[in-house]
Amino acid sequence: MMKHKKAISDAVIERLPLYYRDLLLLKDAGIDIISSERLGERLGITPEQIRKDLTCFGAFGKKGVGYYVNELCQQIVEIIGLQQHWKVGIAGIGHLGWALANYKTFERLGFRTTGLFDVDHRIIGQNVGGVIVTPIADMAAVIAREGIQIGIITTPAAVAQQVADEMVKAGIKGILSFAPLRLTVPDNIFVFREDLSIGLSRISYYLTNCSGKAMTDADRT
Amino acid sequence: MMKHKKAISDAVIERLPLYYRDLLLLKDAGIDIISSERLGERLGITPEQIRKDLTCFGAFGKKGVGYYVNELCQQIVEIIGLQQHWKVGIAGIGHLGWALANYKTFERLGFRTTGLFDVDHRIIGQNVGGVIVTPIADMAAVIAREGIQIGIITTPAAVAQQVADEMVKAGIKGILSFAPLRLTVPDNIFVFREDLSIGLSRISYYLTNCSGKAMTDADRT
Secondary structure, rough: OOOOOOOOOHHHHHHHHHHHHHHHHHHHOOEEEHHHHHHHHHHOOOOHHHHHHHHHHOOEEEOOOOOEEHHHHHHHHHHOHHHHHOOOEOOOOOOOHHHHOOOHHHHHOOOOEEEEEEEOOOOOOOOEEOEEEEEHHHHHHHHHHHHOOOOEOEOOOOHHHHHHHHHHOOOEEEEOOOOOOOOOOOOOOOOEOOOOOHHHHHHHHHHHHHOOOOOOOOOOO | OOOOOOOOOOHHHHHHHHHHHHHHHHHHHHOOOOOOHHHHHHOEEEEEEEEHHHHHHOOOOOOOOOOEHHHHHHHHHHHHHHOOOOOEEEEEEOOHHHHHHHHHHHHHHHOOEEEEEEOOOOOOOOOEEEEEEHHHHHHHHHHHOOOOOOOEEOOOHHHHHHHHHHHHHHHOOEEEEOOOOOOOOOOOOOEEEEHHHHHHHHHHHHHOOOOOOOOOOOOOO
């Protein structure tokens, strides 16, 4: 694993998967070298920002030529830790859980969903994106059997803490939660909370305060 | 509208809706004043960060007492522009669109979903969260009739650009896109792209690089 001298900022960490996904597309297309200008055009990020981000972890490219696609992919894989091929379990197979279970980008990045859990008997037993939904009562057993390291919680808020407790007890190390409340977990467990309303609030902010001006910075594409 | 002397960073803009939602809960509970320490505990954000964020837009609170909940709510509403009561339309009522149409926080923040659009005849005509799904062919007419200003795109990537073009032609000013591609829109239109894999990538990064260390910074709750 690479050693990082400096801590990498959250903003850079959020952009790395965007770079990575696009680099994979370039690789598939047989492209070996890409300039920061061209990559920037594809992603809607300025070439300066890209060069700054990539310098953070020691990817310098070749002056006047560009970045080697393969090498850069490999570096990003190591930084994000995607070489681990994380196994993921999703608790709560409502519409959002269902959408996530079928979310192609997870697989593209190396996340494999190998457990789906719910309490609803109409959903248990169904095949969602190639995985059979099992009763949440069996969650701990499936997590142990499959070696699932990351849990996604899309249950109602009222049961999210209980689900998180069970995930932690079963050996989960990181949790991505869509439930609108703060989860209490031991210090060695990583929790990241997604909030789908942040994007809309950002649009509201920009429409209110920056009308008539292009929003290239906030467009993460 | 408030005038901002300095540009507010994206990170602050992303935290504002989190503050706002929690302040609404405090308001509902009849709490008039909250300290940055107590607010920090509830949200998992350090009191220093909260004070710094709120100082950005001139909310200073009362030393040794705290912030006035009502006043702070009102300030955040004005900053984000939520007093506008934005109307929202969602194109693509698959599982993700369905989940978003029922996402309670949107309404709590003042976003009203008044248009749902799809091409699938099994979905058209259904009542999803109180709104009837209409054919995407009627989208422009519904956007004009309802005065919808913000569009959410959850369609397959292959049709997302076409949907965005039609939204823009119909008068939409901001687009939140879940489609995994860069949308091309006129300069005066705001596009913000959501990527559900960023949270997982962040967890992978922290599990790989910071194991055994608590992740309070990355826990946006």
